[in-house]
Amino acid sequence: MFLTETETVSRQSDKLTVKNEVQLPILRVQHLNVFAAQNHILKDVNLEIPRNKVTVLLGPSGCGKTTLLKCINKLTDLYRELRVSGRIFIESEDILHTSTNIPSIRQKMGLLSQRPFPLPVSIYKNVSYGLKLKGIRDKKLIDFSVEKHLREVGLWEEVKHRLNAPATSLSIGQQQRLCLARGLAVKPSIILADEPTSALDPISSKIIENLFRDLKKHYTIILVTHVLRQAIRLADHVIFMYDGEIIEQGSPEELFGNPQTDKLRAYLVDGN
């Protein structure tokens, strides 16, 4: 009911072009449970994330969206009180039960958090950081890659004259795009974005949204947002969570146009 005519049409054509490929979901979560000392944070979560689409995670505050993202890139390791069980498959590898080293799993995903956290180095070094970690030393290649990814997030023209300036000298909106560029430089296939625009001004938010629309050609995006309109503008697939459970998941037409549960209906009306 929120979709305009043209958006529906463009979605249809999206589907047509990909029809011939076998579309395995890039990420599958099965029977994921997360317990903290006192509470059961995620309750038997099962979901599939479609490849090269924007999947929007919706749900009231405290329902476990951030925790779900942290499970996916294994940042739950930082919290001893969290006990995680179940399976998370990226491609066909179960990252909760694997011998692959954790940094290389994390490099399959870029993380964008609520507030930008630039590394305490220059703009240039923020983007080159991940490349250096991967052992790339070729100065030309690094230069090339830094420029490419800064262009990718539309920051190149703004910063090309001051690449050696501290990253913290950028505005918050620019910092957030820098963090995105920095994540893209490690060549992830998935972008995890946890309310990436909530600290940004409307114009910066718009820029990030537009970036996501372009980036989904090459990346799978999982976006947590509290802004319903943003969800409607961007979503190809929607997951609605409530109190640690997945209540509904499906296409935006289904969830926004025809919600099946009272909880989702209530959320769509007053946002929580």
Place this chain on the structure above:
Amino acid sequence: MRRIKILEEKFFVILSAFMTYSLIAVLGFIILVIFVKGYSALDWDMVLKTPKGGYYYGGEGGVLNAIVGSVYIAFGATLIAIFIGMPAALYINVQLVRYKRTQNTIRYFLDALWGIPSIVYGAFGFALMLFFGMNASLLAGIITVALLISPIMVRTFDEVLSTIPKGLHEASLALGSTRTETAFKVMFKQGFPGFITAVLLSFGRGIGDAASVLFTAGYTDRVPTNLDEPAATLPLAIFFQLGSPIPEVRDRAFASSIILTVIILIISLTARYLSKRYSKTNLK
């Protein structure tokens, strides 16, 4: 009612301002007294000469032996403390993030070590020295002072590292850094001003402490040229001269205090400059 509130506000503002400025005034007063009393005795001989025969009875010479000894001991001990303290503080904050209880236990023990009086470190260093069959020497002094200041180094640096937002830690890991890379490339960089403060506090405590070097470094009128020679220190030089019945010698104690204060001032200004210079890129 309103009047009482306004009065109350005024009272506490004045009270806290008074306390703050009186602390500064006390500091100024201490420095003033030392300068007034020591100024007459302070000349280049004090700084450039070792004590000649009869120096402690007002004869010719200076405290070069103690200046060099103190600087050697403080630098040596600070260097060792950096090698112990920097990795330790990073370890507590990066490797142990998951283990809050362990972190707190370690911090508790370090605070206890910080609180042990330095004469106890001196006694411990002395026992250690005897055990290894060493004599009072520069090396024994350095080791004892290093033990004394290591907890200060760790806890001061740790205190700053622990305030680094978790988001930065997570961002570094999310990019694929190992914990070690996160520790040295991100956390150390972000905590650099704290590291400098830690070095400064440790150095200041090390160069100013008399009790820990009393038995371990010994005292000599010569400038030490070797690690197993005894070494004089400024705090002990002040102590010995201050105990003299001769007024000129007592003035030299104050002159030695000026020298010690100036050394600490120089180190402190250098450190502040370094910290400013290398933290421009840090997250605020």
